[in-house]
Amino acid sequence: MKNWLRQVDQYWFGQGSPVTLGVTRILIGFLALTNFLMIALDFGAWFTEKGYVPHAMAMRKMPDLSGTTSLFGQPIVLPFEVPRINLLGYFGMGESYGWAVFVYTLTVIAAFTTMLGLWTRVSTILLAVGTVSIQLRNGFILHGGDAVLRVMVLYLAIAPCGVACSMDRLIKLWKGKIGPAMPTVSLWAQRLISYNVALVYFTTFWHKMHGNFWRNGTATWYPARLNEFDRFWVPPFMDNPPFIYLSTYGTLAVELSLGTLVFYRPLRKWVLIAGLAMHGFIEYSMNIPLFAFLICSGYVSFYEGEEITEFFRRLGKRFSRFAVRVWTPQNRPLRPGPASALNALDALALVSYTDGDAQSWKARDLQERELNPLRASWTRSLGAWPVGWIPGIWNKVLNASLDEPRTAVEPTPTPPKKKKVGTR
């Protein structure tokens, strides 16, 4: 028993690589940004007093929590209703157009900085509070994907998700404040994410078992005929028996597996592939924006950070024919901090930086062909992709990473040490 408890403790709270949390942050930050930019096109319709949902209607849909609860059958009555965390809910803030625009804009910016991992703690907290507030401001337009997004950004706000794969880390590396070795963190936040993803599937399976259509194998017949969900063309045999029985029971099997077997390591990969296939088909055939991408982003949490790092190393080896050597200008080696930062950006380990002897940067591939050093280095450095394409940025980064020019100075001969003449 003690041993089992120790194992449970080790699984939930043990130390490990923060890379998984970093990758999850990038994916969720990107999807949050996409989501809010998409909704922003109809901002006036959804979040203003002139729109479809004035503030009073929003509060009626998502009211404060009732002050009446019960504990073991005994009623507890609070003298007030319990408010929610909501920047757009109280003191008339939800009715103010300017305030709504401000909160929304701040949330969009926070999503962007969360994706980058810049000022991560503040960014993730702002994103979480902003997302919850925006969803409370209009609960009529929310679907399952929004619930996934909300829960995931809340986890990011309490997780050490800026320790890896982030601008924060790069800045610290650049300034020499931390070493290149990846620190470890307690993995409880990552475990909470994976538990919650499994909970999504387990409880949705349970909900479905209360429905006749799922039990009799005809459930997938209905959504396939809803014109309003229509997306890309699907072969007719897939929307008819016997395929609908297969897809109905297949969905139940996959969802139950994602809620249970996914924690069993030998089956993990296959269960997650089945989940990707299921969501891939839904995403292809039905118009449910971002849901598949959001929930599948959570799949990353079932892998340890070390496994993800190793995956990228293996991927790098597979793409090793694209490896390049980049030479710095003559007498201008990379400073240690920036060198660590550049290496951290290169997740696939395709770029090796070396002290050069030419007047400017040089790059060559494995066949010794001359390449444009700027393009060769940023396109191969995964971490540089979000900003590397901006004209002039990568050039500035590379040049700023160089040491001061070293002038060739004749080495001054060291004076010979005087021999001590000892007396005996």
Next chain:
Amino acid sequence: MKDTKTPRNAPVWVKVFVVFHLVCITMWSLPYPKKPYMQGTEQLGIRTDNARVFAKSLSETITEGTLYLNWKYLKGSPLMYYPGVTGFWQFWDMFSPNPASIDLYMQADVIYADKSKHRFLYPRMYTLPIPEKYVKERYRKFFENASASDQSYELPAVGQRIALECFTDPNNPPVSIEILTFQDIIEPPGTLPDPQYKSYVLFRYSVDQVKLRRDKGIAP
């Protein structure tokens, strides 16, 4: 002397928080028990008539009993404040207990002061190009929710918004809106498809002229 204590992976308060969090989100996410059990018209219990009945009643007692206890003692307990306040509330009932079997969309008839009538076309996903329907899907979801009988309080606001969108001539404002719903009930497999949409007036709304003019930026 050798220290035999193993270092802690995380502080105790973090462990307590994690356990508390797991209980709260699980409690919130679990489905409600079946109605007869909630209403007390049916009792849980193990029956031993034969092997099949025994197995079914045992499974029902375990699953529904769990849901009943969760509903009775946890869902309504003060634990609900944690997910409710922080934003961790969650209920994963997508396509369940049964997937929707009614295809529906909305249009509206706008009646102006001069008695003329204009058909307002609310964004309908089926008719939109694929990239646009991806961005506009919120309109479908909104109408699905707003047209539900328990959320019909929202319909006057829908009428007022439609009036604002159709208000182009200050001398001839919309005075009345008829929200129309078009429904096609999906028949089960094996029956002949009947793609006829049936329409009816979901809600009639007399436009608030003062708000309309204020929202349009015209002095009332």
